[in-house]
Amino acid sequence: MMQSRYLPLIATALIFVIAYALCYLQYPNILSTRVVGNLFTDNAFLGIAAVGMTFVIISGGIDLSIGSVIAFTGVFIAAMLANTSLHPLLVFGLALTISASFGAMMGGIIHYLQMPPFVVTLAGMFLARGMALVISTESIPVKHEFYTFIQESFYRLPGGGRITTIGALMLIVFIVGILLAHRTKFGANVFALGGGIQTSKLMGVPLASTTIGIYAISGFLAGLAGITFSLYTSAGYSLAAVGVELDAIAAVVIGGALLTGGSGFIAGTLIGVLIMGLIQTYIIFDGTLSSWWTKIVIGILLFVFIIMQKGFLLAASAPKK
Amino acid sequence: MLNSSLLVATNIDKNFPGVKALSQVNFTLQAGQIHALLGENGAGKSTLIKCLTGAYRRDGGDILLLGKNINPKDTLDAQKLGIGTVYQEVNLLGNLSVAENMMIGRQPMRWGMINVKEMNRYSKALLSQYGLEIDTSLLLSSYSIGVQQIIAIARAVDLSGKVLILDEPTASLDSAEVKMLFGILRKLKDRGLGIVFISHFLDQVFDISDQITVLRNGQLIESVATDEIDSIDLVTMMLGYELGEENKTKHYNHSQGEPLLSFTDFGKRQKINPFNLNIAKGEVVGIAGLLGSGRTETAETLFGVTAHDSGVAKLQDKVIDLSTPRAAIANRFGFCPEDRKNDGIIGDLSVRENIILALQAQRGWAKPLPLSEQKKLCEHYIKALDIRPTDPEKPIRLLSGGNQQKVILARWLATNPQFLILDEPTRGIDVGAHAEIIRLIESLCDKGMSLLVISSELDELVAYSHRVIVVREHQHVAEIIGADISTDNIINAIAANSVEPEYVLKGAI
Numbered sequence A: 001m002m003q004s005r006y007l008p009l010i011a012t013a014l015i016f017v018i019a020y021a022l023c024y025l026q027y028p029n030i031l032s033t034r035v036v037g038n039l040f041t042d043n044a045f046l047g048i049a050a051v052g053m054t055f056v057i058i059s060g061g062i063d064l065s066i067g068s069v070i071a072f073t074g075v076f077i078a079a080m081l082a083n084t085s086l087h088p089l090l091v092f093g094l095a096l097t098i099s100a101s102f103g104a105m106m107g108g109i110i111h112y113l114q115m116p117p118f119v120v121t122l123a124g125m126f127l128a129r130g131m132a133l134v135i136s137t138e139s140i141p142v143k144h145e146f147y148t149f150i151q152e153s154f155y156r157l158p159g160g161g162r163i164t165t166i167g168a169l170m171l172i173v174f175i176v177g178i179l180l181a182h183r184t185k186f187g188a189n190v191f192a193l194g195g196g197i198q199t200s201k202l203m204g205v206p207l208a209s210t211t212i213g214i215y216a217i218s219g220f221l222a223g224l225a226g227i228t229f230s231l232y233t234s235a236g237y238s239l240a241a242v243g244v245e246l247d248a249i250a251a252v253v254i255g256g257a258l259l260t261g262g263s264g265f266i267a268g269t270l271i272g273v274l275i276m277g278l279i280q281t282y283i284i285f286d287g288t289l290s291s292w293w294t295k296i297v298i299g300i301l302l303f304v305f306i307i308m309q310k311g312f313l314l315a316a317s318a319p320k321k
Numbered sequence B: 001m002l003n004s005s006l007l008v009a010t011n012i013d014k015n016f017p018g019v020k021a022l023s024q025v026n027f028t029l030q031a032g033q034i035h036a037l038l039g040e041n042g043a044g045k046s047t048l049i050k051c052l053t054g055a056y057r058r059d060g061g062d063i064l065l066l067g068k069n070i071n072p073k074d075t076l077d078a079q080k081l082g083i084g085t086v087y088q089e090v091n092l093l094g095n096l097s098v099a100e101n102m103m104i105g106r107q108p109m110r111w112g113m114i115n116v117k118e119m120n121r122y123s124k125a126l127l128s129q130y131g132l133e134i135d136t137s138l139l140l141s142s143y144s145i146g147v148q149q150i151i152a153i154a155r156a157v158d159l160s161g162k163v164l165i166l167d168e169p170t171a172s173l174d175s176a177e178v179k180m181l182f183g184i185l186r187k188l189k190d191r192g193l194g195i196v197f198i199s200h201f202l203d204q205v206f207d208i209s210d211q212i213t214v215l216r217n218g219q220l221i222e223s224v225a226t227d228e229i230d231s232i233d234l235v236t237m238m239l240g241y242e243l244g245e246e247n248k249t250k251h252y253n254h255s256q257g258e259p260l261l262s263f264t265d266f267g268k269r270q271k272i273n274p275f276n277l278n279i280a281k282g283e284v285v286g287i288a289g290l291l292g293s294g295r296t297e298t299a300e301t302l303f304g305v306t307a308h309d310s311g312v313a314k315l316q317d318k319v320i321d322l323s324t325p326r327a328a329i330a331n332r333f334g335f336c337p338e339d340r341k342n343d344g345i346i347g348d349l350s351v352r353e354n355i356i357l358a359l360q361a362q363r364g365w366a367k368p369l370p371l372s373e374q375k376k377l378c379e380h381y382i383k384a385l386d387i388r389p390t391d392p393e394k395p396i397r398l399l400s401g402g403n404q405q406k407v408i409l410a411r412w413l414a415t416n417p418q419f420l421i422l423d424e425p426t427r428g429i430d431v432g433a434h435a436e437i438i439r440l441i442e443s444l445c446d447k448g449m450s451l452l453v454i455s456s457e458l459d460e461l462v463a464y465s466h467r468v469i470v471v472r473e474h475q476h477v478a479e480i481i482g483a484d485i486s487t488d489n490i491i492n493a494i495a496a497n498s499v500e501p502e503y504v505l506k507g508a509i
Helices: A004-026 A033-042 A044-058 A066-083 A088-112 A117-135 A145-152 A165-183 A185-195 A197-202 A207-233 A244-254 A266-286 A292-316 B045-052 B075-081 B098-103 B116-128 B145-159 B175-190 B202-208 B231-239 B295-303 B325-330 B340-344 B351-363 B371-384 B401-413 B431-446 B458-464 B487-495
Strands: A154-156 A162-164 B005-016 B019-030 B034-038 B060-065 B083-086 B163-167 B194-198 B211-216 B219-225 B259-268 B272-280 B284-288 B310-315 B318-320 B333-336 B419-423 B450-454 B467-472 B475-481
Touching: A004 A266, A004 A292, A033 A044, A033 A162, A033 A165, A033 A266, A044 A066, A044 A165, A044 A185, A044 A207, A044 A244, A044 A266, A066 A088, A066 A117, A066 A207, A066 A244, A088 A117, A088 A145, A088 A207, A145 A207, A154 A165, A162 A165, A165 A185, A165 A207, A165 A266, A185 A197, A185 A207, A185 B098, A197 A207, A244 A266, A244 A292, A266 A292, B005 B045, B019 B034, B019 B045, B019 B194, B019 B211, B034 B045, B034 B202, B045 B163, B045 B194, B075 B083, B083 B145, B098 B116, B098 B145, B116 B145, B145 B163, B145 B175, B175 B194, B175 B202, B202 B231, B211 B231, B219 B231, B231 B487, B259 B295, B272 B295, B272 B450, B272 B467, B272 B475, B284 B295, B284 B431, B284 B458, B284 B487, B295 B325, B295 B333, B295 B419, B295 B450, B325 B333, B325 B351, B333 B401, B340 B401, B351 B371, B351 B401, B371 B401, B401 B431, B431 B450, B431 B458, B458 B487, B467 B487, B475 B487
Parallel strands: B019 B219, B034 B194, B034 B211, B083 B163, B163 B194, B284 B450, B284 B467, B333 B419, B419 B450
Antiparallel strands: A154 A162, B005 B019, B005 B060, B211 B219, B259 B272, B259 B310, B310 B318, B467 B475
């Protein structure tokens, strides 16, 4: 029996397949492993950050800080590598610790001071961006043999495509995210929180640890996205990744999550990210279209999804016996 | 006897700022007993429940569970001790599956992950004990309220297993669902569970309970075995009136004349069954009934707060629209709601702003009432109704309950209504203001205004009503006219079972 709660996910997948088929009819090359491989690599940092955002949105919250955290992490890593002799892996560990603690702190404020996530993470957004600017206002290049090693290791697909390290990392994050969301007590608590905080409390859901955990995960994954971005661009720049949080929110919503919380899919977010990447790829293939078309199509898609969700909600609000 | 007592609460006290919500209340629940807890609004039922379940901390007294002193610090703690609660509005999560709702926090694990299959199987097996064969992997929201209620009970029993508290479990169920629920409750009782049952439906209380405890004004009135009491005694206890008190109306001969308003088959599904009602000019119609019987629902349907879905309303033989409060106001209706604090006043606005609210709304935003006129109006009503303090610029939340009620009355009088609905106009106000409001009701009707007044103060209804409609179980069941109006007759009509006593049959619907 088909469950209605998977309808948004199915709709997203259907749109992705149809869109890909349309692109393929015009540019058959778009289905080559080369393009597919690049799709993963180019969107790795967005995808990783969007997994964290999915948890936040399912819980009924929002995290506006992730773009700034990505930039901060990038600058932090670049500055550490330029000024110290620490190994990049150690620096990565430091960066992840900082970003996860930063997220946990925001979660703590949201829970204990009963502040709206919008305001708390907005403050976090300014704070992280400001910290990045304090470290450096200039773009810092990263030159390290470990970076070259990572960038040059990939899995070659038949047909010449490459699954790069960061592309693979994104896929791993998605798999872990799916298991965490749908197969653990923590995941169940995240959904419960999105269904209603007061009711969750009466049912015995640990509110504090869940809320803090959610924002810590979002912070951690934003840090991981920052590392990915740093590996992708070989540089750290404090004004990078502006507005990535909004792209991530868009990917989550296109992926079938409800912005009001309580319902969503990590796998849907992956498709959401891929849809956004596909539009960009199409524009590059076309060559004459301005890159603004990406935004326009995403805007239209978001509208379509919001209206569709309203329809699902109305259908669901008429319970059957 | 003491060894079979499951839960014993003795001398429970609970104070809120300025109010003694519970004073020296005793409550004893036996294992294998269904114990009904009854009382009108403000009697202290929910306060007592909240003290038992840890939602409130009691100020005094002891609670013994199986002879052991307990002190639950929150509902979760109470649940672990063995006291589970199910509320009227199901407190489960519609966005999770049935199984997840039942098992959250204690899901079966395998290899570090939730064993979804086992979770679904366990919850399905549990529910089948309750005669519910459903797919527990589906979302909770895909099932009806009745089924959700049973799921909530199954969850509470599975978690707690000693005491089950049901707060108005039947309020949103249809009769088939009620029957199913009662079957389950009897089974649980046979298993030795102690069940506390709160309901406003007396026939349900007589049907299911073994013991009845009545509270009034925060005090224990009596606790008796169900088969030793009849419904009239019960209503007398709940309302606090003795039968035989000579309390009769002065309004012997009110000529009914041409009806100003007539409602035919007027009703709203699940709120109030269709009723017929005629109201003449200058007539006061009282509505009596227990809490939750449909008296407030009658008022709200008449005023369009919940739009009626059957019947027609006529104003002097002309059909009128009453689908929204705006439409009702356009027909010169006024409504003072029961929940004055939330639905009546706007606390932070001044007395003046509260008074002109309805008049301004009637005129529309484009035609603001000039300040000089507002002041004149306020001055008039502050004087006429003796509102104190007399400063019209004072925020209304600083006024006493009685004065707030007068301001709301002034708000409607300013619109010059021909029909005014008052829901519990004297609730929570002091004795002096009480008498003034009653005098006001009488003088308004002398001036030719028609009124519909809902009150649980029966002597009050007797004092000013020309006619009293008795409401029971969402139905207008009796009409008491003129000389027959007395507290005795009203109590008898409220308590009457399906067989109507002859003396209230007059005009019964």
